[in-house]
């Protein structure tokens with residue numbers, strides 16, 4: 001069975017926080033950070049699978065600290081665990097105060113991507129080999145998160161059955 005090291009899917013992105021990126025509190029707009037997270041995570045999933053990928057779900061984006069215009073924002077992502085065609089990607093967001101060099105974890109996120117084959121169907125992906133302590137911890141705890149996701153997906157499907165699809169003006 002094909003396997004890849006977690007480090008082979010690692011991606012990094014670093015950005016400034018511009019005035020056009022902030023909300024009314026003058027801190028980074030959450031939607032902007034979520035777009036960065038989905039973007040970088042999709043590249044990790046593509047590097048791991050070397051296939052087309054789609055975002056299947058985002059478990060959570062935990063905004064732990066506000067990100068200011070005096071901070072740089074650095075995202076790191078990698079594939080932590082895989083099922084048959086699905087890949088769990090972890091993203092951590094590290095801010096650095098550019099005046100003092102002080103760093104913090106400002107946000108974390110887990111997303112699931114699914115590899116898509118030439119036939120447009122979910123396609124198998126390599127397993128992950130973790131190496132560092134962080135990679136190993138995330139790899140070992142992933143099956144529990146995958147179970148929770150499965151349960152949530154079933155609930156979402158049931159939920160969708162009783163939602164209306166009428167537009168409000170109809």
Ligand SMILES: CC(C)(COP(=O)(O)OP(=O)(O)OC[C@H]1O[C@@H](n2cnc3c(N)ncnc32)[C@H](O)[C@@H]1OP(=O)(O)O)[C@@H](O)C(=O)NCCC(=O)NCCS
Pocket residue numbers: 053054055056057082083084085086087112114122149153
């Ligand atoms: C994600 C998608 C490809 C799954 O297709 P499907 O026909 O339901 O496929 P399956 O039920 O066989 O599931 C395939 C895999 O996806 C996983 N999966 C499906 N929905 C999921 C969800 N909401 N969260 C996590 N994993 C999910 C399954 O657990 C399965 O994993 P495995 O192969 O590792 O066991 C399909 O639902 C889809 O195309 N969704 C829209 C994706 C999209 O447009 N994303 C945004 C833009 S990229």
